[in-house]
Amino acid sequence: MRNIELTVLIACRNGAHVLPRVLDGYRRVTPPPVGWKMVIVDNGSTDATPDIVNSFRKELPIELISLSQPGKNRALNAGIPALEGRMAILSDDDAIPHPAFLAAWARYLDRENGCELLGGSIEPLFEVPPPRWLLATRLRFAMMFSERELPEGPIDAGDIYGPNMAVRTSVFGRGFRFDEVMGPNALDPDYPMGSEVEFCHRVASAGARCWFAKEPRVRHIVRAAQLGEAAWAKRAYRCGRGRARLMWQRGEIYATPTPPWSERWTMLSPLPRHRFERLCAAQLVQGFRDECARWLSPAAR
Numbered sequence: 001m002r003n004i005e006l007t008v009l010i011a012c013r014n015g016a017h018v019l020p021r022v023l024d025g026y027r028r029v030t031p032p033p034v035g036w037k038m039v040i041v042d043n044g045s046t047d048a049t050p051d052i053v054n055s056f057r058k059e060l061p062i063e064l065i066s067l068s069q070p071g072k073n074r075a076l077n078a079g080i081p082a083l084e085g086r087m088a089i090l091s092d093d094d095a096i097p098h099p100a101f102l103a104a105w106a107r108y109l110d111r112e113n114g115c116e117l118l119g120g121s122i123e124p125l126f127e128v129p130p131p132r133w134l135l136a137t138r139l140r141f142a143m144m145f146s147e148r149e150l151p152e153g154p155i156d157a158g159d160i161y162g163p164n165m166a167v168r169t170s171v172f173g174r175g176f177r178f179d180e181v182m183g184p185n186a187l188d189p190d191y192p193m194g195s196e197v198e199f200c201h202r203v204a205s206a207g208a209r210c211w212f213a214k215e216p217r218v219r220h221i222v223r224a225a226q227l228g229e230a231a232w233a234k235r236a237y238r239c240g241r242g243r244a245r246l247m248w249q250r251g252e253i254y255a256t257p258t259p260p261w262s263e264r265w266t267m268l269s270p271l272p273r274h275r276f277e278r279l280c281a282a283q284l285v286q287g288f289r290d291e292c293a294r295w296l297s298p299a300a301r
Contacts, residue, residue, distance in 0.1 A: 005034035005085040005109055006102065007169075011075035013043040013186065015093035016052055018221050023056045025096040032106035037061040039082045040093075041075040044068045044186070070186035073178035073195050080172050088167045090196070095163040095218040096125065104215040105166055115211035116168040117200050119160035122148040125219035130227055133273050140280055143239055144232065145222050152214045157200035160210060164218045165196060167203075176203050182242065190234070192291060194242030201246060229279060236280040240287025248295045 040062055042050050053064050067078045089105050108118060124145040141147035146161045183195035204210060225231055
């Protein structure tokens with residue numbers, strides 16, 4: 001079926017640990033009623049990622065692109081010229097699609113046509129059981145694990161997350177691209193997070209409307225290392241940097257690196273939940289201030 005209407009776009013770097021499960025998930029999805037393809041951009045992997053992708057090419061309509069220069073957003077931009085059809089579905093190399101994933105997205109080809117940016121459901125899939133208190137409270141699940149469970153309907157651009165989002169290809173046809181300074185980058189381990197949110201805000205500011213599509217669903221793999229304090233601190237710091245960068249670009253910060261949220265947090269406590277909240281809040285503030293300092297520097301000006 002060459003009448004392609006949907007393209008799945010994934011940027012991948014050293015994804016050998018998770019990619020087989022993800023591609024097996026796509027192999028098992030219910031075929032959509034329209035033609036579709038996958039564009040996978042290998043972003044300079046040093047593991048078996050290219051071999052894994054090639055091993056699925058007989059079963060999946062994969063187009064593999066290689067880009068050695070690191071940067072997830074740079075890789076996504078490199079894959080945009082290969083998009084076909086009316087809708088691009090963006091996901092990650094650690095997001096396993098639900099069996100109805102493509103069929104569910106296909107329904108939006110002719111539905112909610114007034115919305116050019118769409119977010120989908122994301123549920124965390126833990127490789128090892130998380131602490132009971134964390135699972136019970138689901139504290140900061142959106143920030144830490146990209147969880148998305150929202151009602152069907154209009155949403156803010158900031159509610160669309162990268163592991164499961166769709167963009168009408170007409171948006172890229174108008175010249176919109178991803179900010180290559182943001183997002184995962186092997187050259188900047190503390191990169192500012194939230195590049196998809198930044199992209200959606202920029203497109204929305206030009207008049208695009210946003211919608212949450214509840215039925216398209218992925219399971220976002222959470223590795224064991226992501227459940228440690230060091231990983232939480234790093235992710236919160238990246239999030240703080242990303243929030244500051246987005247606010248600077250939108251003209252919401254002018255001269256003072258003051259976070260827009262409270263700096264009050266629970267001090268030393270025997271409860272893991274309190275320590276987690278304090279750690280996240282402290283790192284959010286630090287990342288926010290450090291990014292503001294970059295923008296306030298003479299070089300940035």
